[in-house]
Amino acid sequence: MTDPIIRLSGIDKFYGDFQALYNVNAEIRTGEFFSLLGPSGCGKTTLLRTIAGFEDVSAGHVEIAGQSMDNVPANRRPTNMVFQSYAIFPHMSVAENVAYGLKARKMPKEQIKTAVEAALKQVGLAGYGDRASHAMSGGQRQRVALARALVLKPKVLLLDEPLSALDKKMREQMQSELRHLQRAVGITFILVTHDQEEALTMSDRIAVMFEGRIGQLASPQELYRRPVNREVAEFIGVMNFLNVSVTNGAGGTFDCEIAGLGKATIPAEQAPGGVDASVTAGVRPEMLTILSDENSRSEREASGIVQDVYYYGDMTYYDVQLDGVDHPVTISMRNTAGRTVLSRKDRARVGWGAESVLLLK
Amino acid sequence: MTDPIIRLSGIDKFYGDFQALYNVNAEIRTGEFFSLLGPSGCGKTTLLRTIAGFEDVSAGHVEIAGQSMDNVPANRRPTNMVFQSYAIFPHMSVAENVAYGLKARKMPKEQIKTAVEAALKQVGLAGYGDRASHAMSGGQRQRVALARALVLKPKVLLLDEPLSALDKKMREQMQSELRHLQRAVGITFILVTHDQEEALTMSDRIAVMFEGRIGQLASPQELYRRPVNREVAEFIGVMNFLNVSVTNGAGGTFDCEIAGLGKATIPAEQAPGGVDASVTAGVRPEMLTILSDENSRSEREASGIVQDVYYYGDMTYYDVQLDGVDHPVTISMRNTAGRTVLSRKDRARVGWGAESVLLLK
Amino acid sequence: MSGFAKWRRSEEASGWLLVSPTLVYSILLLAAPLAMVIALSFWTQDYLDLDKTFTLKNYIEAWSEPIYQTLMARSLKISAFVTALTILLAFPVAYYVSFYVPQKRKPLWIFLITIPFWTSYLMRIFLWKVILGYNGVVNGSLLGLGVIEQPLSFILYNQNAVVVTLAHAWVPFAILPIFVALEKIDRSLLEAAEDLGDGPLRRFIRVTLPLAMPGVVAATVIVFIPTIGDYVTPRLVGGPNGLMISNMIELQFKKANNAPLGAALALSAMFLVSVVSLVFVWMNRKYLVGQK
Amino acid sequence: QELVVLDWSGYEDEGFLQSYIEKHGGPPTYSFFGEEEEAFQKLRSGFKADVSHPCSQSVSKWHDAGLIEPIDPSKIDLWDEVNAEMKEAFKFDGEYYLIPSDWGTTALTYRSDMVDPAAMNTLEVFKDPKYGGRISLPDNVDDVYALAYLATGTQDWSKATDEDFAKANEWLRAVHPMVRAYWADGAELAQLLTSGEVIVAWAWNETPTTLAGEGVAVKANRETKEGSSTWFCGYVNLKDGPNDEALVYDFFNTWLSPETTQYIVNEWGYGSGNETQMASMGTETLNGVGLGEIDVPILAQIPMDQQLREKMIAEFEKIKAGF
Amino acid sequence: MKSGTWFKLYIGVFLIFLYAPALLLPVFAFNDSSIVSFPLKGFTLNWFNVLWETEALHTATKNSLLIAVSTAIIATSLGILAARASSRYKFRGQKAVMGFIMVPLVLPEIIVGVSLLVVILQMGFDLSLWTIVLGHVLICTPFCVAILSSAFLSLDQSLEEASFDLGRSKLATFWLVTMPLVLPGVVSAMLISFTISLDEFIIAFFLAGTEPTLPVYIWGQLRFPQKLPSLMALGTILLILSLTLLATAEYFRRRSARKTGIEDAGGFL
Numbered sequence A, B: 001m002t003d004p005i006i007r008l009s010g011i012d013k014f015y016g017d018f019q020a021l022y023n024v025n026a027e028i029r030t031g032e033f034f035s036l037l038g039p040s041g042c043g044k045t046t047l048l049r050t051i052a053g054f055e056d057v058s059a060g061h062v063e064i065a066g067q068s069m070d071n072v073p074a075n076r077r078p079t080n081m082v083f084q085s086y087a088i089f090p091h092m093s094v095a096e097n098v099a100y101g102l103k104a105r106k107m108p109k110e111q112i113k114t115a116v117e118a119a120l121k122q123v124g125l126a127g128y129g130d131r132a133s134h135a136m137s138g139g140q141r142q143r144v145a146l147a148r149a150l151v152l153k154p155k156v157l158l159l160d161e162p163l164s165a166l167d168k169k170m171r172e173q174m175q176s177e178l179r180h181l182q183r184a185v186g187i188t189f190i191l192v193t194h195d196q197e198e199a200l201t202m203s204d205r206i207a208v209m210f211e212g213r214i215g216q217l218a219s220p221q222e223l224y225r226r227p228v229n230r231e232v233a234e235f236i237g238v239m240n241f242l243n244v245s246v247t248n249g250a251g252g253t254f255d256c257e258i259a260g261l262g263k264a265t266i267p268a269e270q271a272p273g274g275v276d277a278s279v280t281a282g283v284r285p286e287m288l289t290i291l292s293d294e295n296s297r298s299e300r301e302a303s304g305i306v307q308d309v310y311y312y313g314d315m316t317y318y319d320v321q322l323d324g325v326d327h328p329v330t331i332s333m334r335n336t337a338g339r340t341v342l343s344r345k346d347r348a349r350v351g352w353g354a355e356s357v358l359l360l361k
Numbered sequence C: 001m002s003g004f005a006k007w008r009r010s011e012e013a014s015g016w017l018l019v020s021p022t023l024v025y026s027i028l029l030l031a032a033p034l035a036m037v038i039a040l041s042f043w044t045q046d047y048l049d050l051d052k053t054f055t056l057k058n059y060i061e062a063w064s065e066p067i068y069q070t071l072m073a074r075s076l077k078i079s080a081f082v083t084a085l086t087i088l089l090a091f092p093v094a095y096y097v098s099f100y101v102p103q104k105r106k107p108l109w110i111f112l113i114t115i116p117f118w119t120s121y122l123m124r125i126f127l128w129k130v131i132l133g134y135n136g137v138v139n140g141s142l143l144g145l146g147v148i149e150q151p152l153s154f155i156l157y158n159q160n161a162v163v164v165t166l167a168h169a170w171v172p173f174a175i176l177p178i179f180v181a182l183e184k185i186d187r188s189l190l191e192a193a194e195d196l197g198d199g200p201l202r203r204f205i206r207v208t209l210p211l212a213m214p215g216v217v218a219a220t221v222i223v224f225i226p227t228i229g230d231y232v233t234p235r236l237v238g239g240p241n242g243l244m245i246s247n248m249i250e251l252q253f254k255k256a257n258n259a260p261l262g263a264a265l266a267l268s269a270m271f272l273v274s275v276v277s278l279v280f281v282w283m284n285r286k287y288l289v290g291q292k
Numbered sequence D: 001q002e003l004v005v006l007d008w009s010g011y012e013d014e015g016f017l018q019s020y021i022e023k024h025g026g027p028p029t030y031s032f033f034g035e036e037e038e039a040f041q042k043l044r045s046g047f048k049a050d051v052s053h054p055c056s057q058s059v060s061k062w063h064d065a066g067l068i069e070p071i072d073p074s075k076i077d078l079w080d081e082v083n084a085e086m087k088e089a090f091k092f093d094g095e096y097y098l099i100p101s102d103w104g105t106t107a108l109t110y111r112s113d114m115v116d117p118a119a120m121n122t123l124e125v126f127k128d129p130k131y132g133g134r135i136s137l138p139d140n141v142d143d144v145y146a147l148a149y150l151a152t153g154t155q156d157w158s159k160a161t162d163e164d165f166a167k168a169n170e171w172l173r174a175v176h177p178m179v180r181a182y183w184a185d186g187a188e189l190a191q192l193l194t195s196g197e198v199i200v201a202w203a204w205n206e207t208p209t210t211l212a213g214e215g216v217a218v219k220a221n222r223e224t225k226e227g228s229s230t231w232f233c234g235y236v237n238l239k240d241g242p243n244d245e246a247l248v249y250d251f252f253n254t255w256l257s258p259e260t261t262q263y264i265v266n267e268w269g270y271g272s273g274n275e276t277q278m279a280s281m282g283t284e285t286l287n288g289v290g291l292g293e294i295d296v297p298i299l300a301q302i303p304m305d306q307q308l309r310e311k312m313i314a315e316f317e318k319i320k321a322g323f
Numbered sequence E: 001m002k003s004g005t006w007f008k009l010y011i012g013v014f015l016i017f018l019y020a021p022a023l024l025l026p027v028f029a030f031n032d033s034s035i036v037s038f039p040l041k042g043f044t045l046n047w048f049n050v051l052w053e054t055e056a057l058h059t060a061t062k063n064s065l066l067i068a069v070s071t072a073i074i075a076t077s078l079g080i081l082a083a084r085a086s087s088r089y090k091f092r093g094q095k096a097v098m099g100f101i102m103v104p105l106v107l108p109e110i111i112v113g114v115s116l117l118v119v120i121l122q123m124g125f126d127l128s129l130w131t132i133v134l135g136h137v138l139i140c141t142p143f144c145v146a147i148l149s150s151a152f153l154s155l156d157q158s159l160e161e162a163s164f165d166l167g168r169s170k171l172a173t174f175w176l177v178t179m180p181l182v183l184p185g186v187v188s189a190m191l192i193s194f195t196i197s198l199d200e201f202i203i204a205f206f207l208a209g210t211e212p213t214l215p216v217y218i219w220g221q222l223r224f225p226q227k228l229p230s231l232m233a234l235g236t237i238l239l240i241l242s243l244t245l246l247a248t249a250e251y252f253r254r255r256s257a258r259k260t261g262i263e264d265a266g267g268f269l
Ligand SMILES: Nc1ncnc2c1ncn2[C@@H]1O[C@H](COP(=O)(O)OP(=O)(O)OP(=O)(O)O)[C@@H](O)[C@H]1O
Pocket: A015, A018, A020, A038, A039, A040, A041, A042, A043, A044, A045, A046, A047, A194
């Protein structure tokens, strides 16, 4: 199937007077790992719940696998959900939890047993079936919730911040497991998260939401490299913003004078939102380089003073105040072997390239 | 003062039969930003609370500013604490919260008022004094808690995971603010955290704890670059471990054969724990390089297949299975301008250097 | 002595110190009476003289006399009915307040449920008689509506009346724990059940009810045990066949001058209700573990 | 010093105590009980009061329990006017123990608008299926056995044999299925009769008096062919009373005074133990409240053998429980 | 949606059931008949006059209120101690001790009444209002412990530590931080104790000295049918008073809840 598995058209959602979703349109492809990313309160959960059928839409339509979901209640939709709190039934064993949905379908006992065992094996919990569900750790509950949903072979699996309750190590491990699992089962996953790293590393495509609207829907690399506006650029990763005056806009390129850095000619594709008086220059920290020794050279160079040094072990982040700019830019450097870490107040030469500057509105 | 402000000698702590601290010895320098870092349950909070006076030690002594703290209760120690939950009194206004400790000291009203205002200003909450404390956001409460402790001008400020309840953006902002604040007031800070990035970026020195013992006490760079053992190395940052056979150990260097990478001669300082049969080779992800084009060269080269790609925007992490090794190594690459991101199953040339390999027990 | 000094500051000591006033109070005013009742049950009384030689006579009498057996069985039956009715009445109300009433108005509803109990219990019973009586509110309405031609007589002065009156008296005590249990249910569990394919009814049976069981069990124990001890209600509305074991206990302690037998009956009754309650709790143990 | 009276609630009515109040400037202190047994238990447990107010059947038990002390008749001004039968009944070992203060009658009482008054001339109506489920008996051993003895032909229960007792029990057992409710207090009986739930009852004379006053058609017939009963209560002098004995006698004298007799008859519908004063009130008044002379057998609830009473209590309880 | 309607219907019926006796109170308080029974007669205010003139009833009411207030205060204080001990400290025998304190919850009151009487008199107390208070405190304490335990458990312990850390003594901490924050629980405990004590009469019978409580008095008055309607009048007044009191309490509770920012579901729990 190359058809979109889910088609959202013109979805509005009101809670009383408060509008939580504004005309949301999106198509989610069959088999992809799709993420809804956005700051708290932007409507991610609301959108997911309208897909699951827990919330009625105020306007617009949800279509799943080509069928309208108008008037189809949650318990008859071909979606299943993994809840943020896991929602493991505390009064049932692990196996009973996983069997829950199958029993609702009145599947014969024997078949249920086999299916449950297979599902538990899939999430790495083979043999845990008889455990009381409250005796499981956070990560294990997470897996039970996954197994419980996957065993029903839904067309779409919905995950509402499933990893936010886990500690960092466990979260990273589960991120990688989830990704592998999704590839293995081939089911469409829709993941809600407010953690951009999570979204970037896991997803095929991401919809970034702000205040009830989708700001940009694209692949991780595209989102990071070509954010359509300042809002997206700021939300995904770190972006340094510098004043810019565009002096010429002919021939598919723009001649710019960037505060603190200098002149550059920037191709139109690096100005995804077009150019006008409100535009600023955006540069990612890793696109700037501290030229630490005499030998290192760069296409273009600027200069400034180190304001702050953040040592992360593998990386060092510098806040460098470029000459002629009053707020510092952040520059990230990988602490490869032999590279020395600068200190506060040191003078720094900053290398950059025109290809790494975006013009954003 | 160059004297240690806090001297911990031979501290044991029992909860019933359970020993939470084993013979902890440490000296904390006046005016430094000191962190206690370790996995959950390792005893960080317990150690902090014995310093604050909330827990009695079972053996050993706490000395603060040269004075024994035996039998000195918490309310008479020259320390103040910022709690994980902030512990802002919900029934008092912001100003009343900050004034709480001063009132206990029976300071005149006028003076209290001035001191409270100064403290609020210091944490960036000037003018918020009359607010009900429950009307403050998480980050603001954090600041109230700081002001409340700092206004008492303690010799040592104790912070028990003060940032863990904040969301990521707010946490990063507060990290930088805390660091600046500490520099400004010059008070010794002792921070408990289980987040190694937080400890690395903020601290002058860090004590890494495991199961009630201090594993290593050193500066961030030293901890990251020269972990004394595998446990520390694994806990701080990511470390790839590879089998190694040391063929020769003479003349202050070791000749090694590292699985998947090849031969190297490693100076003794890169084997901080000495060398014996149990030793393994550790390499940080940023010390390995993916040589992506024909032109890039490295001192030493190895080869493998990309198993997984984690795109983080600014960085890409690759899991590469080196030829002849059965588990992948992690390699981190900065996504600088123009550098292409490899895909799964691609063949990769991996560059490395002898100076980036540690021998660890 | 430093060992003692240390102990004094320990958690153990602080706990004991803090609990001791309440504990001493309970020992003085509860343990002593209890011990006395237990002792009494092994003595005998002849008219006014107490014979303090140990005997099991009272217990033998309490367990073998048909009248006590009947009363005991009847009391257990009535208490069980009261409990069942109370829970049946209370559950939907607790459910309604927990699931349908907006968060802000919940305390108000809890008020609403407790207010009628700020009138004297005796007056309430008396008024129940007015309601259930021959030309009382119920019969009056039913007659007026033409539903019945003769006033119903089975609604007062029998066990039904005892059950209704007691259920009325205890219903708030059942609503509160069930309400608390329902409030504690993570709403996402209910959504999960729906998401996994259950309709409202099956969801209720498979998830809501089991998770509310701790509240139901608490309510059951809270209602069942003290109901056995009530002698005023049966006497006032029970009629000839509505008397319970507690009336007999009262009689033994008062008119019949046989406090020892009364004590034995009381302890036997307490033993029985405790056993029944324990069995009930045990039967529901699987719902009680693992939930906080 | 304030006299402590352990009394039924309601008896603190100052109308009874005019001369006492005049003399002492105020009423005594009251402690109340709702049932004699509560008072008994309380006193036995050590509660201290000066006087109390048991009814006829409890006095000997209180005496046996050593709770009361003899009365000195010489300190009672109107001792000679007191009903002899009543005071003699409480003479233990030659000493008097009770000041008979109030008495009443217990009789067949019925809704005159709902039953045929003509049929109400025998106690057998209690067994008549016509009234099944519409009758009420007192939840009170003495009144109930008074009824049963009368119905089975025993008029003096102090002389009742085991056989008489057995007959009475049998009668009660036969009536038990007819009973709607055993009334425990006056308010309950009034409610039962007013609503028509009960149409035939064995009741105290105050009930028809009160209800008639309310316009409810309730009448009593003390002159059924088997007869009716009288009960009486009185004040006793408690041992170890905390206060001066003089106060006790002032209190007793007040109760026997003419004013109090007037008051209790007119306001409460009860009789007084002062026989002379009662006689002076005139037949009409007495008949009006149901205390007049009658021609049928009267079972006076004088003290009986305590052993028998214990048996009555146990038996009545069994009967009530359906055994 | 439909189930909602059914629910509302049931809740309506339930509330009628719940309020049935209370609603009849005023009906008979204004009914011009001394018999509390249907059919009703005329309207009268006479019973309020009777009530006004019955001195003993006033005394009984006053006694009851005094006892209820004292009971509420003492039981809540004892409850605070025990609840705090059980929620803050671990000590050996804790379960047994707490279980023992909770026993009165399941004891038939008549047994408590009779045996308390003996014990109290043997301890050398004379029966008085205070002996009733002793008994009522015993049966109210378990309720207070239950309510206050949950109040203390939901109090963040670090608040107390913070206060201590900021230089206050343990006692000052208790008054400045702990008490204000568990106040809703304290108020609930007091209200419950007050209600229970006000309505309790089995124990009060046995422990009353020369001053009766209201329920004891009412129990005695049941003998005299003509006294009942004025009791109904009294009940009506008390009901209105308690409604007002509750409404005021709720108003203040909400206000303080808003002030402290604590969202508590149901002030009584
Ligand atoms: N049941 C509801 N009634 C009223 N408003 C609601 C309701 N549910 C959500 N909202 C509001 O709708 C908006 C979007 O909520 P939603 O839960 O979808 O946010 P979110 O993006 O999932 O945020 P978070 O990351 O915090 O979970 C928020 O402003 C929220 O307050």
